[in-house]
Amino acid sequence: MGKKKKILTELPKGNAKGFLGFPLNLDLDNLDAHIAILGVPYGLPYYPNELSNDQSTAPDILRSSAQDAAWDEPRTLNHFDWDLGGSLLDNRDIKIIDCGNVTADFRDPREHYRRAEEVARKVFSTNATLISIGGDHGIPIPIMRALPKNKSIILIQVDAHMDWRDEVNGEKEGYSSPIKRASELKSINSIYQIGLRGVGSGRQQEFDEAKAYGSNLISAYEVHDIGVKEVLKKIPNGANYYITFDADGMDPTIMPAVNAPTPGGLNWLQVRELIHGIVNKGRVIGFDLVEISPSFEKGNTTIIHAERLICNLIGAMVRANYFN
Numbered sequence: 100m101g102k103k104k105k106i107l108t109e110l111p112k113g114n115a116k117g118f119l120g121f122p123l124n125l126d127l128d129n130l131d132a133h134i135a136i137l138g139v140p141y142g143l144p145y146y147p148n149e150l151s152n153d154q155s156t157a158p159d160i161l162r163s164s165a166q167d168a169a170w171d172e173p174r175t176l177n178h179f180d181w182d183l184g185g186s187l188l189d190n191r192d193i194k195i196i197d198c199g200n201v202t203a204d205f206r207d208p209r210e211h212y213r214r215a216e217e218v219a220r221k222v223f224s225t226n227a228t229l230i231s232i233g234g235d236h237g238i239p240i241p242i243m244r245a246l247p248k249n250k251s252i253i254l255i256q257v258d259a260h261m262d263w264r265d266e267v268n269g270e271k272e273g274y275s276s277p278i279k280r281a282s283e284l285k286s287i288n289s290i291y292q293i294g295l296r297g298v299g300s301g302r303q304q305e306f307d308e309a310k311a312y313g314s315n316l317i318s319a320y321e322v323h324d325i326g327v328k329e330v331l332k333k334i335p336n337g338a339n340y341y342i343t344f345d346a347d348g349m350d351p352t353i354m355p356a357v358n359a360p361t362p363g364g365l366n367w368l369q370v371r372e373l374i375h376g377i378v379n380k381g382r383v384i385g386f387d388l389v390e391i392s393p394s395f396e397k398g399n400t401t402i403i404h405a406e407r408l409i410c411n412l413i414g415a416m417v418r419a420n421y422f423n
């Protein structure tokens with residue numbers, strides 16, 4: 100008898116379609132895609148009741164509540180998109196697969212991260228770009244562990260918070276620690292943290308550690324002051340990039356569904372310009388969008404911005420000739 104095969108991902112709950120109507124396919128060993136979309140619902144909690152937190156519902160809600168899902172025809176794929184100057188995939192032969200959501204084992208909360216890492220490694224090994232939907236800000240920890248070791252990667256974080264805690268309540272892989280854990284990875288060669296502001300879990304010691312590492316800390320106020328073009332000039336060209344995008348990096352007036360709404364965040368124009376700018380510098384090999392807490396949503400505003408953000412990312416990568 101062979102070893103029972105682990106089920107790494109599962110279909111979204113209910114009758115949800117793949118994100119933007121892209122085909123759902125759980126066969127990760129035969130992945131045939133330029134871009135893989137993946138739900139990663141669960142972080143590692145600081146309190147027992149936080150495992151199945153509000154953020155864990157975001158992948159399915161993004162699939163089912165995106166504007167595109169409300170239309171009776173797949174407009175996003177076929178209609179002219181003014182953000183991109185044409186249709187999403189520019190009439191090119193680009194394959195996008197929604198790989199479903201990473202499964203969990205309630206008897207072992209860490210198993211979800213092991214599976215997320217295994218899925219991410221499979222995707223990266225095919226050279227597809229991975230777009231992960233969280234989940235809280237713990238979920239990039241296993242995904243970044245799976246980043247190819249033979250490429251030097253620049254990490255770009257958009258976030259109100261530094262996320263440099265070594266541990267909280269003994270947990271080293273929760274949502275306050277992704278950048279600290281990234282700083283320990285050999286594959287990450289430099290870090291740019293954009294949108295910092297307000298008060299979070301970080302203290303003076305985390306600030307000092309981030310500075311000692313050489314992380315490039317760019318506050319939201321600096322972005323507002325000097326503009327995105329100047330911010331982009333600080334980031335080297337011609338590299339591989341991994342982008343981790345915390346929804347609270349954007350202003351809470353346009354992304355209200357977050358646990359830590361903080362005034363002064365990036366606006367839509369800034370975020371759009373930043374994403375297009377990074378995509379055109381080199382190659383984005385992975386992106387995650389985390390920390391959407393749907394119970395705080397106001398009028399689908401957060402989800403619509405999230406959807407547009409991912410469409411701008413995809414459309415920019417296609418036009419930068421990533422896939423042909």
Ligand SMILES: [Mn+2]
Binds near residue numbers: 258262390
């Ligand atoms: Mn964060």
